[in-house]
Every structure is written in structure tokens, then in C-alpha cells.
Amino acid sequence: MNLSQTVFAKILNVSPSSIRQWEQGKRTPSGSTKVLLELLETSPYLLDYRLKV
Numbered sequence: 001m002n003l004s005q006t007v008f009a010k011i012l013n014v015s016p017s018s019i020r021q022w023e024q025g026k027r028t029p030s031g032s033t034k035v036l037l038e039l040l041e042t043s044p045y046l047l048d049y050r051l052k053v
Contacts, residue, residue, distance in 0.1 A: 001044055011050045012036060 001008065005023070009016040012033060021027040029037055039046055 001040070007051070011047050 003011070005019040006016045009019045012019075014033060018027070018029075022029055028034075036047075
């Protein structure tokens with residue numbers, strides 16, 4: 001999506017630390033966050049409205 005970790009974390013309502021850990025393979029997303037990430041994979045602009053907040 002070409003976003004910074006901080007912005008992406010805000011869109012998903014998670015901490016930037018979580019994003020970092022996912023990218024480094026230290027943790028994997030679970031629950032509703034995992035579902036959101038799967039949706040974003042198929043529809044990358046699904047949560048664009050959150051960028052305007």
C-alpha cells in the first residue's frame with residue numbers, strides 16, 4: 001500500500017510496534033486484524049476513508 005508503518009498502524013488501529021513485529025516475522029496478526037489484512041490484499045483501497053480521519 002506504500003504507507004509508513006505508523007500510518008498503516010493507524011488505519012488498522014494497532015500499534016506501530018505490532019506492524020514492525022509482523023514485518024520482521026516475530027509475530028503474526030490474528031483475529032480481526034488478520035481478516036482485515038486479507039481483505040486489504042484483495043481490495044487495497046478498502047480502508048482509504050481512514051486516511052482522512
